[in-house]
Amino acid sequence: MRLRAMFTKEGKMRFLSHLDIVRIMERASRRANIGIKYSEGFHPTPKITFSPPVQLGTISYGELLETEADCSGAEFLERMNRVLPEGCQIIKVFELEEGAKKMSKCAMKADYEIVFENVDCEEVVIAIERYNARGVEMDEKPEEHDTTKEQSIRDRVFYLDAYENADGKAVFRCVLDATQSSILSPKALLEYFREEYGFMTDENYTVCKNELIIE
Amino acid sequence: MRKIIEEKLLLKVQKPGRYIGGECNSVQKELREDMLHFAFAFPDIYEVGMSHVGLKILYHLLNEQGNIWCERVFAPWVDADAVMKQEQIPLFSLESYTPVKAFDVVGFTLQYEMCYTNVLNMLTLAGIALRSEDRTESDPVIMAGGPCALNPEPMADFMDLFVIGEGEEVVLELAALLLRYKKGELSKREMFFQASQLQGVYVPGFYEVSYHADGTIAEFAPTSAGVPERVKKRIIRDMDKVYYPTKPMVPYIQIVHDRITQEIFRGCIRGCRFCQAGFVYRPVRDKSKETVIEQIEQSLAATGYDEVSLVSLSSMDYLACEEVVNYVMEQHAKDKISVALPSLRMDGFSIDIARKIQQVRKTGLTFAPEAGSERMRRVINKGITEEDIEKTALEVFGSGWGRIKLYFMMGLPYEEEEDILEIITVAQKVLDCYYAVAKEKRNKNVTVAVSVACFVPKPHTPFQWQAQNTIEEFQKKQRLLKSQKTNRKITLSTHEPYLSALEGVFALGDRRLGKVLEEAVKNGCIFDGWDEVFAYEKWVDAFQKAKIDPAFYANRQKGYEEKLPWDFIDVGVEKAFLIQENEKAKQAQTTPNCRLQCSACGIGTDADYGGFCQ
Known part of the structure; x- marks a missing residue:
């Protein structure tokens, strides 16, 4: 079997x-x-x-x-x-x-929570806002952006959110592509956020992969 | 504690899997006040310690007892060591993350001399005073066992007591005493005194040493009435009755020997003159093949391992070796279990067994001729001839293996320059055997890998009086070897002579070396057995600060009449026999193996060990 x-x-x-x-x-x-x-x-x-x-x-x-x-x-x-x-x-x-x-x-998505030790929730919120704003800009004026790299990341990001958990720690929730051929890891997402939106974090964070959705 | 360890340590180190515990078949218990809390401490990293069969035996044996909980502690690797010191995380046990200082007893196993600084560093990390005399009733009892305990003196200042010999019985007797001490029925001193009465226990605090003006030992004697003058080693008489773990732990991370280790016998029939194990584990005691097979079956079912290693000092000398191999290969063909034999000999080498066990992996075979020339092999009583070597090489290459690894030593007693050169000659002859095999039968590639270690004279062997070569002499011999090696199919590797020199000092040393160890640890020496960490200059400084000349211990020829630091340890082999063997070595005369003829080493006539020497 x-x-x-x-x-x-x-x-x-x-x-x-x-x-x-x-x-x-x-x-x-x-x-x-x-x-x-x-x-x-x-x-x-x-x-x-x-x-x-x-x-x-x-x-x-x-x-x-x-x-x-x-x-x-x-x-x-x-x-x-x-x-x-x-x-x-x-x-x-x-x-x-x-x-x-x-x-x-198989096409798959994974639902992650990234919990930071030394980052304020507000910083995550701002970074996500910048991400969303650029998304709108890209739709309106595609010629001003290097869309190939951007789009390849955006195609693999399905949902982003920021909130504080019960311990008062900042959480970055993200649903990302987990299909083997096109997987996007939380680490790669954070790297992208650092390069593009100035989101800074140290190594002190924990990733929790809460769910894997097979489509 | 758990939270601190997880947050401050585990995510900061390279291999956190070393420090998490909880492996399959590891033991969790509820600790009660009337139980003995025993920390089994291995002064090397997890991967090395977990490979060690002695740890498996004693850990599971102690945990079989309802009133003992034995947990494990390993030396944190340098990255974790630094984090623990910085964050002030005390040394902790793997099962319950309990600080080691809170245990009733800490038992170290001393497998090699170069772990001594790790022992002291572990005590420091645990927040326990190094010297036995500086510890109080609130500290755990600190003890040690293992092969290095056969010359316990360099560690005498730091240990409350030593177990000499095989531990399965005496460790339980000690545990009973320790429980009485814990309950307040015995004072610490009374407990130590009663321990000193057990065969196989040495309490260094009960002895005093005086020295001659030239630094040699004048007298070694007990300071209290009733303490024995000599300490007899302990052995197990019946290998079929002695406890053996059949539900061994299965580590999560890959360890050095990641398989079931099945012991098949103790002792060795050979009597190679350089080998300490060959003398101190006498007499030879077999496990019956029924016991071996039953234990293998249980271990396989309990672990899910896919490989069994048949371990002993010389596994091919086990008379039922082939039967056991056949049994496992046939019974477990379906679940793909393989068998490993760690010590192959070049005489009586069975190509059939080798083919069977290595049928899946044709990587290569390893042999240990130990010396290059036939004369030297007679000096060390290795007893294999050039004919044996060539015959074996032909069979190995003829069966399709392409790689043979050969182990040698340099700096052996009575060695001449030409003996060193013959190492390369032997390697060349082995290589010639490859070319003598028909092209279609042999492997496409060939390597003869030659590894040459530096000889360290060991206590309780016929070579215990010998002066070890100096670092300069070793280096000269290594250069000579390298200049002789011309063939690219032969690879040559040699050992770090600085490390071997220190090994010699601590193997042959006495209790005055305690000071050197303390200075070395202050200088930051840990993991000295690891090339990437070892720092010789820190040791030079430590010897200078302690005002001790290492050459006195290692590079000085001793006379038969000199009192040696380990003379008070009685392993059952008589000194007269060791002298006789050394004299025969001078003449390059061999001594037959125990199965062929008894050479009257003394073990068979000893009241405590005799009567069952086969």
Whole structure:
């Protein structure tokens, strides 16, 4: 059965790299005894593919893997979660039909919250206003802008917002393209905001990937 | 504490995965007042410490006990060390993020001499006084074990007690004493005294050393009545009955040996004269193949690892080796489990086993002839001949491997210039074997990788009286080697002689070196075993400040009559035997392995160890 599973990377797990998560899943799949399919070749490993890595430290509720195993989706979820560590748990499993698109070909969006330690909410608000204002300008007078670079970013930004969370910290919420071929990371978005709108932040921020939407 | 660690430390360091704990099969407990809180401290980074089988054994053994919670502590890498010092985050345990100072006992394992500064730095990070005499009842008891404890003296000032030998039994006996001390049934001194009565425990505070005018030891004696004059090592008699972890931890981040390590026997039949392990772990004690297989099965099911390593001092000497390999390969063909053998020998090398275990990865094979000339190999009792080497090389290249790695040593006792040159000759002969194999059978590429380490004389070996080569002598020999190597298919790597020189000092040293270690730590020495961190000039300064000449320990030939710093440690092998072996080395005479013939080393006739020497 071809399976696609959405899993979390939170708590201690957010301090682990993508390759660590790959190893955790491979070993868990052996312990779970679910008849996972192995890759061919000189050094066979469980055949599992993963969505692109998130930045180390990111909290995520929307990581994806795809694999093939001798069990149903419900069994996969139950047996894997029994052997997976806290903070790395499967939350949803999709049973894929024969010939279903690989996840690398699926259009996806991800909903992030970037929580800053040393940035005022007001600064985020101003930066978003500048972003929106330029969007209007670009619609009115396209000839005055280098639209190719701008547009390539804008095509991958679906929603932006700024607010304060319960701890009074500034939050930059953004829904970004997560399709593998055109993914835009929160880090790349912040870099763009720094270059174009003078939005300054240090390294002290936490990204939370709250949701992954597969279209 | 958790919040501070996550916010101030984990996101500031290169590999936060080293400090998070919570791995599969790691142990969480609810700590009660009547429990012993034990910190197992490994003075190197997580990836090294977690690869160590001794840690796995003792961690899981201690946690099997209802009244003990053992947690792990590793040396923070230099980046984390700097952050912790700056943010004043104390050294903490991985399981519960508890400051190490709050534990009842901290047990360090001393795997190599160059970790000594890390031990002191970890104590500093924990906010615990370095010297045993400066600590009070409110401090944890600080102890150490492991191979370096067989000459505990350089660390004697800092440790409350040492475990000498194998720890599985004695650590529980100590834990019982520590619990009584915690409950107030014993004073600290009473507890230490009772500990000193256990076989395999050394309490340095109960001994005094006096010295002759020339700096050698005049007397080493207990200061209290009832404390034994000599400390006997502890060993496990029955390897089938002793505890072994079959639900080992599975780290999240990749460690050095990231696989199941299955111990198959202790001791070694060989008796290579330079090798400390070959003498101190006598006698040879096998695990039955039934036990080995059962433990492998349980470990595989509990971990999800895809590789098992059969570990011992010389795994191909295990009589059931091939059977165990066959079993695993056949039973686990479906789940793709592979087997690793860490120590291949060139005599009795089984190409069949090698083919089986390496069928998936044809990277290369590693052997250790140790010395270049046949005469030198007899001197060190390595016992492999040039014929063995050529036969093995032909088989290896004939089976399609393209890379052979060869380990050698330089600076061995009774070594001549031509012995050094023969290292290259041997490498050339091995390479010739490749060209002797038919073109269609051999690999397209060939490399003979030669690695030459600097010899360090070790306590309790026949070479314990030898003077180590000086740094200049090592460098001269390295230059000589490099000038001889002309073939591009042969690669040559040598060790840092500065590091080996220090290793020699601390391997052969006495308790006066404590001062040097303190000065070195003040100078900022940590992770000395790591080339990128090691700073020799800081050590030169430390020796000067402590007014100690390192050459006195490492580069001086000692007489058989001299009292050596570790003479009070009784490993069961008689001094007369070590002298006899050294005399035979001078004549380049070999001693047969224990299975062929007993050479009466003393272990078999010792009341505590005898009777089960096979």
